[in-house]
Amino acid sequence: MDTKIVLDTLWVLLGAMLVFFMNLGFALVESGFARSKNAVNILSKNFIVFAVSSMGYLLLGWGLMFGDGNGFIGTSGLWFVGGADNSPAVGDAYQGVYSAIAWTGVPLWAKFFFQLVFCGTAATIVSGAVAERIKYLAFILFSFFLTLLIYPAVGHWIWGGGFLAGLGMWDFAGSSVVHSTGGWAALAGILVLGPRFGKYGPGKRINPIPGHSLPLATIGAFVLWLGWFGFNPGSTMAADPGAIAHILVTTNTAGIMGLLVATGAAWLLLGKPDLGMSINGLLAGLVAITAGCAFVSVPSSIIIGAAAGLLVVLAVVFFDRARIDDPVGALSVHLVNGVFGTLAVGLFAQDGITGVATGNGLFFGGGFRLLGAQALGVVTVGGFVFAASLLVWFLLQKTMGIRVNLKEEIQGLDIGEHGNVAYPEFLIHKPSYHVANGHGHGGGAAGGGR
Amino acid sequence: MDTKIVLDTLWVLLGAMLVFFMNLGFALVESGFARSKNAVNILSKNFIVFAVSSMGYLLLGWGLMFGDGNGFIGTSGLWFVGGADNSPAVGDAYQGVYSAIAWTGVPLWAKFFFQLVFCGTAATIVSGAVAERIKYLAFILFSFFLTLLIYPAVGHWIWGGGFLAGLGMWDFAGSSVVHSTGGWAALAGILVLGPRFGKYGPGKRINPIPGHSLPLATIGAFVLWLGWFGFNPGSTMAADPGAIAHILVTTNTAGIMGLLVATGAAWLLLGKPDLGMSINGLLAGLVAITAGCAFVSVPSSIIIGAAAGLLVVLAVVFFDRARIDDPVGALSVHLVNGVFGTLAVGLFAQDGITGVATGNGLFFGGGFRLLGAQALGVVTVGGFVFAASLLVWFLLQKTMGIRVNLKEEIQGLDIGEHGNVAYPEFLIHKPSYHVANGHGHGGGAAGGGR
Amino acid sequence: MDTKIVLDTLWVLLGAMLVFFMNLGFALVESGFARSKNAVNILSKNFIVFAVSSMGYLLLGWGLMFGDGNGFIGTSGLWFVGGADNSPAVGDAYQGVYSAIAWTGVPLWAKFFFQLVFCGTAATIVSGAVAERIKYLAFILFSFFLTLLIYPAVGHWIWGGGFLAGLGMWDFAGSSVVHSTGGWAALAGILVLGPRFGKYGPGKRINPIPGHSLPLATIGAFVLWLGWFGFNPGSTMAADPGAIAHILVTTNTAGIMGLLVATGAAWLLLGKPDLGMSINGLLAGLVAITAGCAFVSVPSSIIIGAAAGLLVVLAVVFFDRARIDDPVGALSVHLVNGVFGTLAVGLFAQDGITGVATGNGLFFGGGFRLLGAQALGVVTVGGFVFAASLLVWFLLQKTMGIRVNLKEEIQGLDIGEHGNVAYPEFLIHKPSYHVANGHGHGGGAAGGGR
Amino acid sequence: MKHIKAVIRPEKLNEVRDALDKAGCAKGMMITDIVGHGGQKGIEQVWRGEKYTVDLLPKVMLDLVVRDADVPTVKEVLLRVAPIGEFGDGKIFIYNVEEVIRIRTGETGEAAL
Amino acid sequence: MKHIKAVIRPEKLNEVRDALDKAGCAKGMMITDIVGHGGQKGIEQVWRGEKYTVDLLPKVMLDLVVRDADVPTVKEVLLRVAPIGEFGDGKIFIYNVEEVIRIRTGETGEAAL
Amino acid sequence: MKHIKAVIRPEKLNEVRDALDKAGCAKGMMITDIVGHGGQKGIEQVWRGEKYTVDLLPKVMLDLVVRDADVPTVKEVLLRVAPIGEFGDGKIFIYNVEEVIRIRTGETGEAAL
Ligand SMILES: Nc1ncnc2c1ncn2[C@@H]1O[C@H](COP(=O)(O)OP(=O)(O)O)[C@@H](O)[C@H]1O
Numbered sequence A, B, C: 001m002d003t004k005i006v007l008d009t010l011w012v013l014l015g016a017m018l019v020f021f022m023n024l025g026f027a028l029v030e031s032g033f034a035r036s037k038n039a040v041n042i043l044s045k046n047f048i049v050f051a052v053s054s055m056g057y058l059l060l061g062w063g064l065m066f067g068d069g070n071g072f073i074g075t076s077g078l079w080f081v082g083g084a085d086n087s088p089a090v091g092d093a094y095q096g097v098y099s100a101i102a103w104t105g106v107p108l109w110a111k112f113f114f115q116l117v118f119c120g121t122a123a124t125i126v127s128g129a130v131a132e133r134i135k136y137l138a139f140i141l142f143s144f145f146l147t148l149l150i151y152p153a154v155g156h157w158i159w160g161g162g163f164l165a166g167l168g169m170w171d172f173a174g175s176s177v178v179h180s181t182g183g184w185a186a187l188a189g190i191l192v193l194g195p196r197f198g199k200y201g202p203g204k205r206i207n208p209i210p211g212h213s214l215p216l217a218t219i220g221a222f223v224l225w226l227g228w229f230g231f232n233p234g235s236t237m238a239a240d241p242g243a244i245a246h247i248l249v250t251t252n253t254a255g256i257m258g259l260l261v262a263t264g265a266a267w268l269l270l271g272k273p274d275l276g277m278s279i280n281g282l283l284a285g286l287v288a289i290t291a292g293c294a295f296v297s298v299p300s301s302i303i304i305g306a307a308a309g310l311l312v313v314l315a316v317v318f319f320d321r322a323r324i325d326d327p328v329g330a331l332s333v334h335l336v337n338g339v340f341g342t343l344a345v346g347l348f349a350q351d352g353i354t355g356v357a358t359g360n361g362l363f364f365g366g367g368f369r370l371l372g373a374q375a376l377g378v379v380t381v382g383g384f385v386f387a388a389s390l391l392v393w394f395l396l397q398k399t400m401g402i403r404v405n406l407k408e409e410i411q412g413l414d415i416g417e418h419g420n421v422a423y424p425e426f427l428i429h430k431p432s433y434h435v436a437n438g439h440g441h442g443g444g445a446a447g448g449g450r
Numbered sequence D, E, F: 001m002k003h004i005k006a007v008i009r010p011e012k013l014n015e016v017r018d019a020l021d022k023a024g025c026a027k028g029m030m031i032t033d034i035v036g037h038g039g040q041k042g043i044e045q046v047w048r049g050e051k052y053t054v055d056l057l058p059k060v061m062l063d064l065v066v067r068d069a070d071v072p073t074v075k076e077v078l079l080r081v082a083p084i085g086e087f088g089d090g091k092i093f094i095y096n097v098e099e100v101i102r103i104r105t106g107e108t109g110e111a112a113l
């Protein structure tokens, strides 16, 4: 057996396992940021979503994304990864219908599993944004369509040899393909669902709804941080020492800058270094570097991460002011910084820094060419995913309904949807508070203890 | 240094680490599924069990399992992995007393550690089944004997060149060796211990005893899921790209089918998609594919996983009706699906699908030959482990007693056995409930808060 | 690409990721061992400390540690890892300013990231020791100086080709460089800060202050255990099968002996097998083997681990009697056993056991030469780190103050420092107790619920 | 002075507090998380295959000590704001208080409220 | 009407509830988790090497408001079912209630129980 | 017999218990974790960018049933030990108790305290 194949396979599978583990990270950040009365629901969603994605992506998603076809969609080897394929053969030796990913010399199932965990990530992003009000079944069905159809289409355009790749758009590990796709789908869901009961009062009043466990959220953040070392460096899909070491460091550097800047910004703006904001800051930095981790230098990653840390703080405030109710900050993290990260490639890319011929970005003398391609990608992906997701959400709403009824929402989805409670033995009560920008007691009728 | 040795060692050790990490998974699933008053006890058991296994397996277990000997037990190099051995030499070049495992070309200590983590898994399975009533010391001693003697014997028969391997039984990663062994030992323990106080009322009344933390249990489930990617693909003990990618996908596919089907079955039968059942479903699918992950196709893994998902739901109900009190569902997951998974090899195996010459299973034209060997293995392992475990449990019961006294059980084992409580600052109370199949208030005198 | 470079890089990065993950382990052990009113603060410290370390080590720490210079400090390539370097070239082929680490043939950024995670570990050790009373900002600044200046200096002496290495001192994975450095810095901090309010009463009275969550602490312990399999075996910085398998087993064996002996000792001394002590025992064993894991045999690792398990129990009692208030046992684990582990190399080393020419330790006929070098290292490192840390702590105290005010301490640092509470929905109350060695109600005025 | 103990739905707590504030008759209050049952039926739950009904439901117990003159207002507010018209709306119990003391100042009687 | 406050062992709660149900004299109740101490001694615990005694033990406080006529029955039930005969069995306190109102309907007096 | 209900700062609980012990007038007590508000202002918190004030603060409610003769001592102890002199020091409420029964023995009246 060719040693390179073994090395590449080990690396790809290690990366895939780390990204798989991010499912736990999302489950914990999201459930920690939500109220205990909805914790079982969120854990259940995050627990089943990878199973649903695995089904959707195995069934058809992989085929649409990587099957040979036209610039818009794969048309060969569609079902059950069933097309002809002689992986790990590469280059001219490759014979099969998944030629867009024939550049990496690993077995077909290794390719599949690696791509699957990315697809699963996109789906899991939606979960947090629509939390605390969506029906379990509606979420399952949406995830199925997302991973069966929507994500694979975008993936085809950028990673499957489709038209955006052809136009010179670069997205190394998925700021657009994964994060902004998840983000746009989430935004559509939020708009169709509406805000949680009690989140917005009359006038400009915004009621904060604190999550129930910062320890859970922090565990989740560390797990995601670890997972990203598979997400970005793993996306080489080849054990190229120089590239993976470089990517690991740009990834970590952007993450820590996001964390530091968001913490500092919260400290200055709010007077306190809020841990929830630090967590969002880390994730923002990681999302923002995802597109460019292999294309930019370590100093550039410092700047990108820092900008992401600031952006996420502003975005959280913006979405709240705009009454777009995103319980965990998924839009601020994945959508805003997915878009920013994609554009940042157009600004900071340095041709061939880890061997990939991206051309230079605006700040490195490459002019607007790359930036233009990136912007086009952002707009196209955003337009398509948002529209397609809106459609799916609407269809689900018309047919089965996507939001639990008010009584169930007030009581908590855990009882209504699952017949479980997260902590049956603990005494739990709803904290009562006054809000700075309102009057009266916060949360209004936003629902009682458990 | 031969590159293949390096590659194989990296893969084996990565796999071993992932399997080691399953100790955390078991600790969390089991403590989450138990009441808070026993959480310290369960965490302590799962924390110390790998230490105890490490001792038992180092002292003698490894030698009995892999030492050259007869078809029933190893007789050479018994103590402290101290026999002659020139690993990583393989094949004819190998000189030493552990020839049954000389096929894998990694250093002796790598072999040892990899096998150790499997042995530890068998021991940790018992922990959950006997939870909430067993004395800490009794559990420690039982684990020691299990890993010193019982597990190594079974392991010798199947993986150590013993008679079951000779008869053509196949168990790739341990549905029988690890999971059913743990399961039978657990069943013996449950029968000797009896049910928890308050679990069964007069007549047919069964009192559910909800666990105290679904978040803990869910973290545990994700960690186990990750760990299984070491458990099954790692069991190649060689970095064979095609095989490990294949095994990874069959493993994941069976797991998700178990999860999906168990969730669906609970939804239909109980009206709600119970998260605890989803977790058991995932684990059931993973256990069931463990024997056959390298021998069956991806489509077959879908069927095996789906069947496991259904089996586990029925088994949970069955054991409860039979008044066999298994607080975490360990029997339904590990015993029932360990047996099923072993038999499934006899049904679904496809000769040489990842290069191993198992012959075909019943559904692939192999007739009953393989199925017969598998069934024989199931019966032999079951008979021996159950009898040997019964003996050990009885001896422990006669000498030191294995069950805490009633007062301690009602108060919780944490105080009685450890002098600790899990959550000293939280207000905890026992939920009070009516049971569908009984009358009066659930839990009867089953014990108060903390 | 040279296969060895790829193999070594994969191994080094895998090790680095595992060590990175130890940040989560420390966060959980420390927050679990503290009261809930300070949990957000501890999680925040552990969350930001790796970001701060990343900054400090990138900015200057790496350069001081590995830059060519004199026996005391690096003087070349100081800033931003910016010196000339043609890694992964090794030996004579190496050209650059980081020649002390040119023995490992991996890319520069891989070296950097691997060393960074060790540096981060030293900083995170301090966090637990100064918990429940230190200002967030003071901790951040101290960590910055520690990783910018103090740790790199010690690292240079031992791992960066400095004078201690020259004198024949050996510290394979950092019992001294990482653990005792963290420990001495923590001791200095504790002495400047003073004990927590309410910890010590009049006379000899010591008030235990139980931590708020043993489940969190146990998760943390498992994560650290896993991480150590990167910490020690990874420190080969080369994928040498025999060495890494050996190290893995000595590491695990010492850890489990620490766990078993500490559990047993607590059982005998206190009448109960206290889980908190078991956790400290495991960590003590792991710390103690860190210096010698590659230099001692598996039987020796049993003895070292067992001694560590005893030492940690005695040390916990000693520090409490000495009124040195270390909420999580960081000194007993990292300082005492870091020192012991370093000395143990001088006792148990066997020349070339994994290929390194350390010479033999006292018990293997090497006389006092090696032990002397180790002792010199212990004293030098201790003297320097303690003095330098004291200085930094004093400067911080004089300029900004390092301790929160009493009111904030009583109310909990979470509100005061972060404006968050860890569990906003749970009813929390301070347990009330009598202490064996005192009279009156424990905790005195030590502060209320949340 | 009278002690008014009101057992209400947890989700009504904030509304009730707002209304009492507005009515100006609740200078202080004690709030306790209890479980209870009256006419309301329980919540069905599932645990790994077994159904059961949690029949003690979470309630909030509001304890107010008020001047005799304020009793009617408090009653009126509670009866207006607290119910949703279903079983489980709760009850009001009224007791006599013999003495009240403000710990900070030692004031007693109505001045201490 | 009388308010009967019974402090009992948590593990006796279900038995007591069953017995009160059977006796037909508890239409509603409030249950609070408290800690307390009386004659019972504490529970010894250990924290990383230090022993201490938790001397406030968990109890359940049962509050029932009942018709005057039901007081003897409730007392009888409690005295029969709640004790195990050791320190810590708990106490019963009885108070006068001036008024009871059902929030849902506004009914008062014994009709509201 | 009288029922003394004292709402105090949680951090004062142990001191108060010690003082009552010394004064020899608290044979038993019930302690409940409540939240409340009186004159004290709330605690400012932050949640991912939004500030708010938690205005129900944790308090400890101490319930003692004592002989009439012990009431002044208990009051004195509480007024001496419980306050720190700021808003939020708490209050004392005193009620009449009609009957006390020790569950273990069935004793009633002052003998049951
Ligand atoms: N007689 C009673 N004694 C004590 N508490 C009561 C009594 N009746 C009701 N409660 C309390 O009031 C709560 C609400 O009563 P509920 O029966 O639901 O009111 P209703 O059915 O009259 O609308 C119960 O959960 C219980 O805590």
Ligand SMILES: Nc1ncnc2c1ncn2[C@@H]1O[C@H](COP(=O)(O)OP(=O)(O)O)[C@@H](O)[C@H]1O
Pocket (backbone or CB within 6 Å): E007, E035, E036, E037, E038, E039, E040, E057, E059, E086, E087, E088, E089, E090, E091, F027, F028, F029, F030, F031, F063, F064, F065, F066, F102, F103, F104, F113
């Ligand atoms: N005088 C009292 N005032 C208030 N509560 C009391 C009093 N005496 C006992 N209690 C409560 O009753 C519980 C049980 O009392 P306990 O002393 O254990 O009963 P006994 O010793 O008489 O069997 C205590 O934990 C406490 O909460």
Ligand SMILES: Nc1ncnc2c1ncn2[C@@H]1O[C@H](COP(=O)(O)OP(=O)(O)O)[C@@H](O)[C@H]1O
Pocket (backbone or CB within 6 Å): D027, D028, D029, D030, D031, D063, D064, D065, D066, D102, D103, D104, D113, F007, F035, F036, F037, F038, F039, F040, F057, F059, F086, F087, F088, F089, F090, F091
């Ligand atoms: N009128 C009242 N009725 C019920 N509880 C009260 C009343 N006044 C105060 N409390 C309780 O006492 C606690 C302390 O009162 P607080 O207003 O802080 O005292 P002060 O401001 O007089 O120092 C409050 O949190 C509340 O629980």
